[in-house]
Ligand SMILES: Cc1ncc(COP(=O)(O)OP(=O)(O)O)c(N)n1
Ligand SMILES: Cc1ncsc1CCOP(=O)(O)O
């Protein structure tokens with residue numbers, strides 16, 4: 744199975760947020776164990792995405808952490824990311840695999856076993872599955888699937904399942920019990936008064 748960190752920090756670029764400060768704080772605690780996914784708002788320009796990805800790459804390189812880029816695979820290639828993540832509105836998984844090449848990390852979004860299995864057949868090396876819980880971070884999402892929905896996907900595939908959507912420290916045990924390999928988090932880290940402390944707590948919960 745793919746060797747991949749279990750805690751994915753997804754950048755928060757909503758107005759008023761400071762994604763690089765959060766990334767710095769998270770890396771100070773997690774070091775090489777962290778996966779940082781550079782995710783910008785759909786309204787952001789490619790140049791804005793690239794600039795954030797470059798800075799993220801510099802910070803991750805310092806500590807040996809992995810960085811991925813959401814949606815914009817040309818940006819992933821341009822900054823030497825380990826790979827990218829695509830969902831239903833992005834390049835199809837097979838096309839994303841052709842863009843990134845055979846050895847890149849490629850994540851795909853799924854919320855049901857059928858979509859998950861097709862994504863793996865098309866070349867996904869991990870799956871982002873959710874929303875597992877309600878979230879206000881992304882608009883227009885379908886209802887949460889909960890740990891039961893995570894379990895259904897885990898049972899259908901042989902790649903790591905990364906649970907996303909409303910993930911908090913308290914919810915990690917049930918997600919792990921459902922077979923999740925890891926978690927992807929925006930708000931619980933970005934909105935925290937002390938993001939580094941939350942990262943430490945999440946890592947602790949993941950290692951139980
Ligand atoms: C780990 C992980 N899982 C799911 C997503 C969501 O991707 P997508 O459905 O394409 O939605 P956007 O994030 O692009 O708005 C993700 N980014 N990461
Ligand atoms: C991008 C995305 N896709 C499904 S839920 C989500 C946002 C997750 O953010 P949070 O961790 O704040 O709920």
Ligand SMILES: [Mg+2]
Nearest residue numbers: 814829830833
């Ligand atoms: Mg997407």
